[in-house]
Amino acid sequence: MENRTDKNSYTIVFAIIMVIVVGALLAFLASSLKPRIAENERLEKQQNILYAMGVNDNDETSANFVSTKEAPKLFEKYIKKQLVIQDGEVTENDEAYLIDVKKEQANAKAGIPRRLPLFIGEKDGKTYYIAPIRGKGLWDAIWAYIAMDKNMVVKGAFFDHAAETPGLGANIKQRYFMDDFIGEHLMSNGTFKGIDVAKGNADPRNEDKTDHAVDAIAGATITGDGVSAMIRNDLKLYVPYFENLKQ
Amino acid sequence: MGLLSKKDSKLILDPLADNNPITIQVLGICSALAITAELEASIVMSISVLFVMGVGNVVISLMRNVIPSKIRIIAQLIVVATLVIIVDLVLKAFAYELSKTLSVFVGLIITNCIIMGRFEAFALANGTWRSFLDGVGNALGYAVILIIVGFFRELLGSGTLLGIPVLGDPIEKTGLYAIGYENNGFMLLSPMALIVVGIIIWVQRTRNKALVEDN
Numbered sequence: 001m002e003n004r005t006d007k008n009s010y011t012i013v014f015a016i017i018m019v020i021v022v023g024a025l026l027a028f029l030a031s032s033l034k035p036r037i038a039e040n041e042r043l044e045k046q047q048n049i050l051y052a053m054g055v056n057d058n059d060e061t062s063a064n065f066v067s068t069k070e071a072p073k074l075f076e077k078y079i080k081k082q083l084v085i086q087d088g089e090v091t092e093n094d095e096a097y098l099i100d101v102k103k104e105q106a107n108a109k110a111g112i113p114r115r116l117p118l119f120i121g122e123k124d125g126k127t128y129y130i131a132p133i134r135g136k137g138l139w140d141a142i143w144a145y146i147a148m149d150k151n152m153v154v155k156g157a158f159f160d161h162a163a164e165t166p167g168l169g170a171n172i173k174q175r176y177f178m179d180d181f182i183g184e185h186l187m188s189n190g191t192f193k194g195i196d197v198a199k200g201n202a203d204p205r206n207e208d209k210t211d212h213a214v215d216a217i218a219g220a221t222i223t224g225d226g227v228s229a230m231i232r233n234d235l236k237l238y239v240p241y242f243e244n245l246k247q
Numbered sequence: 248m249g250l251l252s253k254k255d256s257k258l259i260l261d262p263l264a265d266n267n268p269i270t271i272q273v274l275g276i277c278s279a280l281a282i283t284a285e286l287e288a289s290i291v292m293s294i295s296v297l298f299v300m301g302v303g304n305v306v307i308s309l310m311r312n313v314i315p316s317k318i319r320i321i322a323q324l325i326v327v328a329t330l331v332i333i334v335d336l337v338l339k340a341f342a343y344e345l346s347k348t349l350s351v352f353v354g355l356i357i358t359n360c361i362i363m364g365r366f367e368a369f370a371l372a373n374g375t376w377r378s379f380l381d382g383v384g385n386a387l388g389y390a391v392i393l394i395i396v397g398f399f400r401e402l403l404g405s406g407t408l409l410g411i412p413v414l415g416d417p418i419e420k421t422g423l424y425a426i427g428y429e430n431n432g433f434m435l436l437s438p439m440a441l442i443v444v445g446i447i448i449w450v451q452r453t454r455n456k457a458l459v460e461d462n
Contacts, residue, residue, distance in 0.1 A: 003316075011315040018322060022329050029333060033340040040343040068343075163351045167284025167401070167435055170351075204418050218432045 043068045045097050046075040051158045052145035053078065053121040053128040063175040081120040085241055087113045101134040101143065101234075116237055121147070128155055131238050135230025138222040139163040142172065146235060148186065150245050154195070157181040159227065169223030177217060183209040186231075192239050194232035197224035251380070258380040262388030268361045269392040270448045271458065275361040279393055280440040282352060286409050289397030292352045293390030297383065299330050299356050300365060304382030306330075307370035314371070323366040324357075331356050361389055396443045404434030 004010060047065035050056065055078055057064040066074055082096035096117040108114035121128040129150065134143040140162035147156035159172040171177055184195045188210075198213040199221065206214055216224040251259070268274045282288045306326050307314075314322045335353045338346035346353075356362070365385050370378040401407055406414040406423075415422015417430055433439050452458045 005313065005315045006317070011317050014313065014315050015318060015321075018325060022325055026329065026332055026336075029336055033336050036340040037336075037343075040339065044343065160347075163354070165284070166282050166288040166351060167405070219435045 040068075042098065043071050046071045048145045048158050048160070049097060049119055049121075049130050049132075050074055050078060052130050052147040052156045053123060054147070054156050055121075055123065058175065061175060063173065063178065078121045078123055079119050080122050083118045083120065085116040085118060085238070088240060090241065093117075099132075101132050102141070105134060114237070116241075118238065118241065126155075129238075129242070131235060133230050133234035135226050135233065137161050137164045137172075137226040138169050138220075139165070142223065142226050142230060144227075144230065146181070146231070148242075150242060152186040152192075152235075152239070152242050154181045154184045154186065161223070164223050165220070168217065169220040171217050171220065172223060172227060177214075180206045180214040184214065185210050185212060186235060187239075188212065192236050194228065194235065196228045199224075255377065255380055258377060259384040259387070262381075262384040263391060264388075264451070265455065265458065267388045267392065267451075268364070268385050269389060269444065270451055272361075272364065274364050275359050275389055276441075276444065278352075278355045278359050279389075279396060279444060280437045281355060283393055283397040283440050283443075284400050284404065284435045286394065286397040286401045287348075288352070289393040290390075291349060292355070293386070293393050295334065295349060295352055295356055296359060296362070296389055297386040298334065299327065300362050300382040300386040301379055302382075303327055303330055303362060304365060304370040304378040305375050307366045308373060308375045308378035311371050319371065320363070320367075323363055326366070327357055327362055361385055392444065392447060395447060396440055399443055400434045400440060403431050404439075406430050 005014075044065075047068070050071065051063075051065055055066060055074055057066055065071070079097075082093055084091050084093045084096050084099065097119065099115055099117045101117075104114045104116070117132060119130040121130060127150065128147040130145055130147045132143065132145050134141060136142065142159065142161045142164065144157060144159045146154060149155055157178050159178055161170060161172060164170045164172065181195060186192060186194060193212050196213045197216045199216045201211075201213050201215045203211065203213070204215055262268055265271065269276065269279055278292065282292050303326055307323060310322070310326075331353055335346065335349075338349060338353075365382060369381045373381070398408070401409075402413070406412060406417060412422075414428065415424045417424050
């Protein structure tokens with residue numbers, strides 16, 4: 001005997017009801033949680049920027065942000081200016097940290113001049129210029145906040161990724177990798193050279209800071225190449241600003 | 248196990264060893280290879296799968312009399328995908344830090360054959376409580392293997408456990424590294440995960456001859 005659930009009409013009605021129920025459930029959940037998620041992302045950006053300029057809760061080995069509670073307060077305290085550079089023109093914008101670098105990159109491809117956010121932070125009498133950059137890793141997006149001084153020498157870096165392999169590419173957000181960038185020079189004799197994530201760098205302690213190279217993570221070649229490319233492509237765009245700064 | 252009947256406790260205990268989803272049923276291998284380079288990732292993945300499988304089995308068991316058999320696989324897939332998206336959204340809203348660590352794994356859960364396997368083989372034919380126990384049991388069996396593989400891969404590949412250096416410092420040459428030990432970078436690549444799983448299967452079948460199939 002044919003079962004009630006074997007009928008075609010039953011199957012179709014069941015499929016339609018299931019899709020509607022699941023769709024409604026997920027849509028409701030997503031829209032009701034959206035403000036909380038957006039707020040979390042906003043705080044994370046502040047934490048990232050602060051991390052890059054050395055305002056963080058690190059101990060000897062860990063890479064920890066300041067707490068979400070303190071982030072807005074500290075962000076206001078340390079970040080003195082937020083700039084947007086577009087077509088060589090520099091304007092101040094208090095919400096420059098909310099600029100979506102991914103969207104700006106897409107705009108640039110479509111011919112719309114890209115807006116480049118830059119944050120100027122001050123800590124212990126030193127000035128930090130912090131730039132957000134974004135690129136591709138092995139599986140998905142990778143991004144970073146690089147803090148520099150006015151000579152484009154790296155003073156701090158924070159890397160993050162969407163879906164790199166745990167234990168391999170995902171280690172770009174480990175302290176030992178991020179700390180290697182501190183002190184590296186981006187410019188060489190007045191031209192932009194970037195920093196290569198190099199295999200066989202023969203400098204495991206990263207003592208040579210003018211060689212424009214840091215040691216790669218074993219087994220994460222493509223992620224490392226992505227990091228080099230992201231630094232080369234995105235930080236280069238800031239060079240005119242830094243050249244103006246010197247004059 | 249005073250709380251559970253003998254039959255029920257079998258549902259939890261069997262998948263831990265003699266009917267292990269990875270080493271005996273040979274399911275869920277893909278995620279076991281992909282994320283076991285670190286012990287922490289193995290643990291986090293195990294907990295996520297425990298949740299999805301426990302709840303998923305209950306949901307499928309509740310729906311077992313109304314799901315049309317023609318589209319049961321699609322219905323099961325929708326249940327897994329929905330649970331995974333709910334976990335992801337809730338974590339993003341209430342445990343943002345954790346959600347970032349989990350991001351890679353949450354997506355991988357959908358591809359986990361054990362979940363679909365248990366829905367198909369057990370939850371569609373059994374009551375809610377027993378389905379729940381079966382889901383938990385199989386998730387624990389999966390967790391055991393994942394944690395063993397993660398332990399050896401992280402220890403031999405990076406010289407650390409849960410991120411803490413346990414064999415000394417490879418750059419400063421202290422601890423084991425002082426006597427010439429080197430990290431085996433090959434352990435961090437997926438092929439070695441397969442070999443470690445293979446070794447576990449071998450050990451298990453050597454100890455329990457009943458598991459060896461006759462040709």
